[in-house]
Amino acid sequence: MTVTGLREVKKRETRQLISDRATGLFLAKGFEHTTIAEIAEAARVAKKTVTNYFPRKEDLAFDHQEEFVESLARTVVARGPGESALGALRSGCLDAIARQDPVAGFAGPEFSRMIADSPTLSVCLRSLHDLREDNLAAALVAATGATAGDITPRAAAAVFGGVHRVVFARIQELTLAGRGGPEIAAVAGEEAEQAFALLEASFGDYARA
Template sequence: MSIETMGLRESKKRETRQSISDHATRLFLEHGFEDTTIAEIAAAARVAKKTVTNYFPHKEDLAFDHHEEFVASLADAVRSRAPGESALAALRRVFTASIEAHDPVAGFAGPDFVQMIAKSPTLTNRLRDLHDLREEALEGVLADATGAEPGGIAPRAAAALLGTAHRVLFGRIQELTLAGEDDARIAAVVSGAAEQVFDLLEPALGGYATA
């Protein structure tokens, strides 16, 4: 198989995946997550049900299309920190940039989408699971960065503190979105909140896991 053929095949896969995701999101917003079936999504995207589940093994993955990026986000921020930069400083810098960019991974998903999550017990539970998985991924990177033993308490505690900080800020973005604030106002409010949150962590973690 030529490189060109492989490239076309991968491009087609990305298009199919995006089409399924777009149709699923539309149906979820129109009818609610719980009341939308995989069969309806497949019909709307003009693919087989098996194709949908091949791309998205779990129905929740159709709603949280960026879940892999979300889970890896904190770990990636620490992994790519600059020389002399601590884990906390890297996470503060990356979070500030995500707020300025109104990044969906940070929580900027729009009122309709946030309302959909709030109304769905399944999605609310899945979001909680994703936060937990993100914290676990961060713990692994912190353990590697500090040379800690597997299961060491220090990276676990640090990941819990840093993960909770991001969880709280994510929740604040959702609260403001549901309250009807626009993205610019949300960014301004959460930017100030983030300064307070990260400042609280500075005495304990300011020098932790410095590159």
């Protein structure tokens, strides 16, 4: 392995270590009561190292936020021949639920409680949902060739994103109620099917590849 390759491995390891130590502290003390200095001490790095990898404290809690905000747009871009945006998003959502994917909301009771108990993280989560809708709208513009001023892709993204928000919130709700992963997946899968079915008449052929 080259020197550059070794440096990249070391960076990934350091980033993961900081993230793991931060998560442990957040769960033990609560997000609002944990400081960057405490995270740095736990990871045995300088405070500056923590902020170099994670500019905001919220970034430490939502370590996979890039994957989250790009997930719906990527699903639309990757849809198969003849598949509509609705069809792709429905299949992607149901698959994520079946896999109990953390990006779909399967974060576990401790992490879910941490978010629910933190005003900062609750606001941050809403902003991540907003960014995900913005990325989806951009993907729908590209998929349909819509003009910059066309409201249709933005409206469609808001509707599609709204279903994903509701499903995500439902998974969190069931998690905090003490339900197990398989039971949550069964309930959320059925309810997601119902929600997407409501959109079929209006969006069944929209952005068909």
